[in-house]
Amino acid sequence: MIWRAIRSRVVRLVCTLWLIVSVTFLCAYGLPGDPARMILGQRATSESIAAFRRSAGLDASIATQYARFARRAFRLELGDSLVQRRPVVSLIEERGAQTLTLLLVSTLLLTLFGLVVPVLLRLIDSHATRASYTAIWTMLAVAPPYVLSIVALLAAAVQLSLVPVTFDPRRASAWILPAIVLAAYPIAVTVRLLNEQIDRALQMPYVTAARALGYPERDVLIRFALPNAMTPALAALANGLAFFVTGSFFVEVVFGIGGWGTLAYEAVRNKDIAVLVGVSLVFAAGICSISAVLQVVLLALDPRAHE
């Protein structure tokens, strides 16, 4: 059962990666417009365009180009940025650390505020605190990440001077605000789902049985309700990662974090298609792989999947 599930995940991941490569290829080469002119810019002469088409193999048939593009994409040969005059791969490597740090801090905060704190609030058993905790995150989550990060930056840096306006990656505290902003929406979803699931589990006959056997309420929650409520909540956590991709684009740009989001933003501004294609590929493929791995881990954790 679990092996079958893992196999289907792997098949899906391969299909997804293939789809990502194909869509990227279609975007870069299949859409109306001349890729050579797009890459070299409007000022390029027709001789240089012809030379570029030959050297880049753009005069070959579309099928040959597609095969070559796919082969190179899987080997991470992403070509050169014509604006920065450097290989795209080295740019992506150089910028990766900041994006990965942001994602890591966000994931930690998501686990803390999405799973740990709600359970602790249950333990002190105050319905009012729990309701206002959920309400605060739900309200924060209404605003999309670009709005939330601008308002957070305006409030914390400009008005209250809590953090410097310019981002300094070496200060550990500088990461907290962008990471919270990025995690706000997934936290709201996870908190809501976890609470729903715990409430539902608490209605179940096995919980009544545990109470009848005289387990204290804390044990009922931790040992009986929580493990059953956890799987969907962890799935929401994994979904949060996919959201982080979208969000980190904007959060990085607003806070001035020099990661992949900013790299893509600069590429959009400079019409640097090679970089944009490279970042899109790495970003999309990376996130899909991480979420596939997480899904397999979740399956392994869920005893129901072993049956």
Add this chain to the structure above:
Amino acid sequence: MNRKVITIAALAWLAALAIAAFASDALPLADPLDIDLAQALLPPAAGHWMGTDELGRDLLARTLAAAQSTLIVTAAATALNLLLGTLLGIASGFFGGWIDEMVLFIIDLFWSVPFIVFAVLIVSVTGASAASLIVTIGLINWVTAARVVRAETARLRDLEFVRTARAFGFSTSSVLIRDICPNLLPTVAALAAFTAIEVLTLETGLAFLGLSLPAPSPTWGGLLAEGLDYLTTAWWIVMFTALLITATLAALQVLSRGMQSARLLDRS
């Protein structure tokens, strides 16, 4: 507060925004493109209710002009999403079999790919215009609609009245048009608000990255990006736009929740 009051407030906000946006030419406002450097970066005051930007353009007029284009793109892309999602969902939920498997597979693929990345790529390659935004977002964001409509169609298909109609020998198309479609309407209505939230978020996000209508015409995302450069000196540029975006999304959120619960009540 009463749920009904909140829903009416949400509807009123959306209606007021739409009217203000489409009647903004008739309102006694400054021209949104009118540059006056002597009036640059003025804080909100009597002449300019929301202040002015770095080129002295009236921000109230610009925000409303931006609302017009944003609402058009959002409405059109949402309609396209719903059309695609509903068609695929009905086909998959009603016919089942290999059609269902194929549609489910496509849904799965679309679900796991972070499509904002591709929206950015596609719009930067095709060039940003209202049409390219509508088509790109419209073709990308149909997955939720397809999922929900598929589940609802499959549920309806097995209900007594549909089975009776089929037993009487009514043709498939007649059952689809007379029995399935009318009963899908509440679902699609609830989906409309939900999809509009996703589309508006995506559209404004793309505009924020500079992928929307070209330079002089204002967009909400563009206003945010502009204001980001003047965050320390002119807070009002981002503040009012942020408020407008958040209020509109919140209103849509209220409608989407309201319709979902109305539907559940209806069923029980």
